[in-house]
Amino acid sequence: MSHANTPDRQRRAIHGWLLLSPALIMLSAFALYPSVATLWTSLWSRGTRRRPSEFVGLDGYRQLLDDPTFWKVVSNNLIYAGITIPASMVIALTMALWANSKMPARSFLRTAYFTPTVLPMIAAGNLWLFFYTPSFGILNKIGALFGAEAVNWLGQPDTALWAICMVTIWKEAGFFMIFYLAALQTIPPDLREAAEIEGASRWTYTRRIVLPLLMPTTLFILVNAMINSVKLIDHLFILTKGGPSDSSKLILYYIWENAFAYFDRPAAAAMTVLVLIALGALAAFQFLVLDRRTHYR
Amino acid sequence: MSQAFLNLENVTRQWEGQGGVAGISLSLNEGAFLSILGPSGCGKSTLLRLIAGLEQPQDGRIHMRGRDVTDLPASKRDLSMVFQSYALFPHLSVAENILFGLKVRRVSRPDRERRLHEAVALTGLSGLETRKPSELSGGQRQRVALARAVVADRPLCLMDEPLSNLDAKLRNSVRRDIRALQRRLGLTVVYVTHDQGEAMSLSDRVVLMRKGRIEQFGTPAELYARPASTFAAEFIGEPPMALIRGDALGTSSDLTVGARPEHIELAPANKADLTARVLDAEFLGSETLLSLEHPGAKGLALILPGDTPYAPGDTVGLCIPAQHRLLFDTQSGKIEKEPQQNPATRIRQNTAPRDGQTAPTATEPTFDLQRTDP
Ligand SMILES: Nc1ncnc2c1ncn2[C@@H]1O[C@H](COP(=O)(O)OP(=O)(O)OP(=O)(O)O)[C@@H](O)[C@H]1O
Ligand SMILES: [Mg+2]
Numbered sequence: 239m240s241h242a243n244t245p246d247r248q249r250r251a252i253h254g255w256l257l258l259s260p261a262l263i264m265l266s267a268f269a270l271y272p273s274v275a276t277l278w279t280s281l282w283s284r285g286t287r288r289r290p291s292e293f294v295g296l297d298g299y300r301q302l303l304d305d306p307t308f309w310k311v312v313s314n315n316l317i318y319a320g321i322t323i324p325a326s327m328v329i330a331l332t333m334a335l336w337a338n339s340k341m342p343a344r345s346f347l348r349t350a351y352f353t354p355t356v357l358p359m360i361a362a363g364n365l366w367l368f369f370y371t372p373s374f375g376i377l378n379k380i381g382a383l384f385g386a387e388a389v390n391w392l393g394q395p396d397t398a399l400w401a402i403c404m405v406t407i408w409k410e411a412g413f414f415m416i417f418y419l420a421a422l423q424t425i426p427p428d429l430r431e432a433a434e435i436e437g438a439s440r441w442t443y444t445r446r447i448v449l450p451l452l453m454p455t456t457l458f459i460l461v462n463a464m465i466n467s468v469k470l471i472d473h474l475f476i477l478t479k480g481g482p483s484d485s486s487k488l489i490l491y492y493i494w495e496n497a498f499a500y501f502d503r504p505a506a507a508a509m510t511v512l513v514l515i516a517l518g519a520l521a522a523f524q525f526l527v528l529d530r531r532t533h534y535r
Numbered sequence: 536m537s538q539a540f541l542n543l544e545n546v547t548r549q550w551e552g553q554g555g556v557a558g559i560s561l562s563l564n565e566g567a568f569l570s571i572l573g574p575s576g577c578g579k580s581t582l583l584r585l586i587a588g589l590e591q592p593q594d595g596r597i598h599m600r601g602r603d604v605t606d607l608p609a610s611k612r613d614l615s616m617v618f619q620s621y622a623l624f625p626h627l628s629v630a631e632n633i634l635f636g637l638k639v640r641r642v643s644r645p646d647r648e649r650r651l652h653e654a655v656a657l658t659g660l661s662g663l664e665t666r667k668p669s670e671l672s673g674g675q676r677q678r679v680a681l682a683r684a685v686v687a688d689r690p691l692c693l694m695d696e697p698l699s700n701l702d703a704k705l706r707n708s709v710r711r712d713i714r715a716l717q718r719r720l721g722l723t724v725v726y727v728t729h730d731q732g733e734a735m736s737l738s739d740r741v742v743l744m745r746k747g748r749i750e751q752f753g754t755p756a757e758l759y760a761r762p763a764s765t766f767a768a769e770f771i772g773e774p775p776m777a778l779i780r781g782d783a784l785g786t787s788s789d790l791t792v793g794a795r796p797e798h799i800e801l802a803p804a805n806k807a808d809l810t811a812r813v814l815d816a817e818f819l820g821s822e823t824l825l826s827l828e829h830p831g832a833k834g835l836a837l838i839l840p841g842d843t844p845y846a847p848g849d850t851v852g853l854c855i856p857a858q859h860r861l862l863f864d865t866q867s868g869k870i871e872k873e874p875q876q877n878p879a880t881r882i883r884q885n886t887a888p889r890d891g892q893t894a895p896t897a898t899e900p901t902f903d904l905q906r907t908d909p
Contacts, residue, residue, distance in 0.1 A: 426620065426622070428618050428620050428622040429622055429624060431587075431589050431609070431616075431618070431622065432616070432618060432622035432624075432683075433624075433635070433639075434589070434608070434609045434610050435587060435589075435609045435610065435614065435615065435616050435636075436610075436615075436635055436636030436639055436640075436683075436687065437610045437636060437639050437640050438610070438635075438636075438639045439610075442639055446635075446639075447624055447626075450626045451625070451626055453626075
């Protein structure tokens, strides 16, 4: 029996592996291998010409935890996430609810909202550089009309991070709005009419019907916003380069600096591993806990 | 009863001068069951949505209990509605769906529980309270929509083709439930349907609509016995009224003669008003429905008791008693006068296909108002 089956089973196994191989190769080459390599690198010391790198285990991590700049960058990033995620989501939802209602220039409005998304982040950074520039930037010109002092938004530690947040929110809100808008349009209009007949106000309808039905979208956007709050740093290169005095430096920028400016690859690798762990934990929380409370149609 | 419960005056709502409804006037007493009947696209839903306040009239006024509600939003009109699409909230359970309105209106918890219990028992949904709409069958969803309207305890209930998605058996049972409920709670119901049998068997009053206008407004018996036009004659009754060109029966061709199939009798060839060829014989159990063909007639049919010896292709002689003839104007389609008593129209005999065959006279079939789909 088994003799007769063997070639057949083999053929099926080969078939299976062939089908798997494209995804397997891509994932291994671009996700699995880099992750493992990063982890491995982070366990070695920084090699110089005189002292070759040696295995130091978790020493690199200990050094990182003693580095005040690391903690500054972490707290910057938490503030950055804590502001940009809720702000861009709330603005996106508000714009979507508005753009979904009956009004004259609706399609123009949607296009206008979406424009920032189409713009590359570098271009957006340059645009905002022009807004923020002291004295002749648009913000200060408008301020001057009302007699306000000129402010160097990007040049002082108190405002730099906020200025960076602004750009991110501006960039992301339009993108998220498109998802909300798409989800809103799948809600049949008769639900609204049914709620209206039951005597529900517009606000009650939004809170009790629309928001719960948007939960899957919100979850999706939340995941994206969280990823972006770590990933979206292109504008730092144009606007502040993390300064002044690290006040607007974010983790990924610091990792980049360590790896390609200071050539401290183990430190960069250790930070990367920490970021991966944090993001993994977040994703697990979202899909295990929030997912269960979400209604999918 | 001096004041009508619901009163529409010349209400119009159209889109770019097309579709919708125009010049609708009707009034309805409290506790009545009104059906809005008509073919697809004739404006039934538009009319219902106007009453509900989901659509604003461009012209005309709507009064409820003597109060002008034309400019009142739907939430202030004190009515409930069963949507054709059910419009259940997909993320809420059956109980939450039913109680949505009561929660919005801050009805106390014990009161809510009691009313939920009643509505669930009434619609036979016990045991399904915690399910989501997606976990219910079409008929169960329908009943949730119904329960949601019932629990609201509003004096006026609007229903838009609430049974259109149910199978014939379920449709019959839910139909009976709706009628019993309406009687028991003393609700005023406006019920949209395109099924004439449903409208005839349920309602106190029927509005027959055509192309956005009222074709006829009356009791089911009136619509059946005296259709206002050839359109109404052909729309109501199963099988519908036969329409015969006047000259085929010896009157003027300006007239069209209408006759219900149960009033058409078999006659020997020499006494027949016209002879027709049998197209099809449908055996229905207690009776047989003969579909007949005649060049000057439309929808000619005959109902005979029991089984019949006729086969497709046979010819039969027909006699249409004068008192059962309705005369319509061929041009306008409007009814001419009451069933006329002049036997002179029976003088001439008109033979359509040759070979008039003698046939036994049929016994008079009973006048069956509630005849629905066979
Ligand atoms: N929002 C709208 N915009 C434009 N035309 C409309 C609109 N709503 C309805 N109409 C038109 O009005 C007419 C009546 O529509 P309505 O929905 O009232 O028909 P109905 O009698 O309910 O048909 P059905 O039995 O198929 O549901 C149709 O010709 C339709 O095209
Ligand atoms: Mg309709």
